[in-house]
Amino acid sequence: MSQEASALAAAIAQGQQANYPDVSRGPLLVRTVWVLISFSTITVFGRLYTKLRKARRLYWDDALVILALIIGIFHAAWITRGVQVGLGRHINYLSEYQRGEALRVGLWSLLMAFLSPMAGRMAFCVTLLYLAGTDPRVKKWPIWIFFAGQLLVNVAVLLAFYTQCGSHLSIFWTPTQVEQFATHCVNPKIQTDLGYFQGSFNTLTDAFLTALPAVLIEHTRLSLKSKIGLACLLCLSILAMIASIVKTYEARALHEILDYTYDLCPYVIWITIELNVVIIVASIPLMRPLFIKSTAQPRRLRIPSQPPRSSLWSKSHSGHTSYSQKGLEAITIRPESQENIVPQHHIPLHDLEPSGIVVTSEVSITYESSNSPYVHAALVGLVQGEIANPGLVQ
Structure with missing residues (x-):
């Protein structure tokens, strides 16, 4: 049995012998996930209201951001369930059932924690594909590369994570099976390296999603003040990039953690922050019409139609x-x-x-x-x- 497996077995079966009190990070975890997902929900509903009110329809980027929100809500509910069975408390204060259930819930919550921001980034990629269609100077193929990369990289890493022990994934949350870790599972450091790679690619994607709107803004005919204001809306992916960097840094020592139910809470919080920031920054730019003061217009009947082929100007x-x-x-x-x-x-x-x-x-x-x-x-x-x-x- 490897040293890591022996330490993990000892920590889960007997608990760490230390003098720390029986405190819980669970309430903080629950408040964080639900407050953030509430902000995301409000933002997405604002986005959808704007699209339906102004454009009278929804588009593919809206479908992807709705998917990201739904997965995010399931993630919040899953974390809440984990807190109910002991997630956030020191592992040696939990019963055998609580230890196993908290680890099981925490493990499966990672699936939603990775899929939700993936869908959110893909949604913003589709939005940028639409915007790039109005500027022939901006090429679409880099956007497609990051769109496909988000799907391939994140799904591949998730498959590697959930198949690292073959058909014996229950080893992670079953105390009586944990001694079989070295026999059935790959070295945990490999998963840490894959996590670094996934986090780095997501950070690179956020950097690209920040830079490309700046190019579109530079090409458009607006005053400097208007360009700065527009950049504040379209370049918000820099916030998602910061959250991704911090989350990747927090994953640096996951394979060394023994008190999982307590020590993983900061990592879960940063996962939640990244998840919701991605959804919010993908939606805020499309809510701009809600904050524009409309001027009084005479009573009109407007009949939308396709313009003449020779011009985009309205008549x-x-x-x-x-x-x-x-x-x-x-x-x-x-x-x-x-x-x-x-x-x-x-x-x-x-x-x-x-x-x-x-x-x-x-x-x-x-x-x-x-x-x-x-x-x-x-x-x-x-x-x-x-x-x-x-x-x-x-």
Whole structure:
């Protein structure tokens, strides 16, 4: 039996003999996971409300961020269950059942802890694919590389983790089987190295998701002040990058931890922070229309349609009609259009039925680009999207 397996068996079966009190980090853990997932839920609902209110539909990036949120909620519920059976307390104060159940719950919570931020990063990659579609100077293939890399790297590491003991994964939480660790499982240091690799790739992805929006902003025609404001929305992945770095650092000595139920709590907290930060920073840029003060507009009927092939610029045509009985001999119908195609008409008053009502109506028909790239560009504030979709920013 290896030294690591012997130490692990002793720690789980008998508990560490120390003079520390029976305290619990569980309540802090529960508060942290539910407060953060609540913020994520509010942000995602704000994102979805904006999309449905402005664009009248959802897109693939929304589906992925919804998936990330659902997995995050399951992670919070799983951690809560773990705290109920002893996660957060010193292992030597727990019964044999509590030790096994806390370790089992904690082990399976890692599955959701890795899949949720993976889906969140993939969602933001899809958003950037949409935005890159409005700027021919920005290539899409690097985005696809990181999109596919997120899926391949994270799934591969998870498979390696959950198959490291073959079909004997219960060794991790069953005290009577822990002595078989050296026989059935690979060296724990290998899992630590894989964790470093996974964390490093996720950090690199966050760095890319921070840098690419800066390129898009630099290419757009906005004032410096507007560019800085837009960067504050689109470059928030730097926060996810910081959380990923800290989480990777916390994983440095996982294979050396013996008091698992207590000492793993800081690592779980940083996993939770990273998970929720990824969801939040992927959603905030698309909530921008909620914080723009809309100006008063006349009553309009807007009929979205595909624009003419020759231009992305909007065209509008409106007509204005007013009439009243007293003091007038005729009414005037004055169409207003850029082309002045329809001439002005005068209608004698005696042709109208008597009425003392003044009616004023205005109709505006606007052609807008309804394709995904320009819709997303308009929502986040890129000028090319606002030109193609003026109605989305009003």
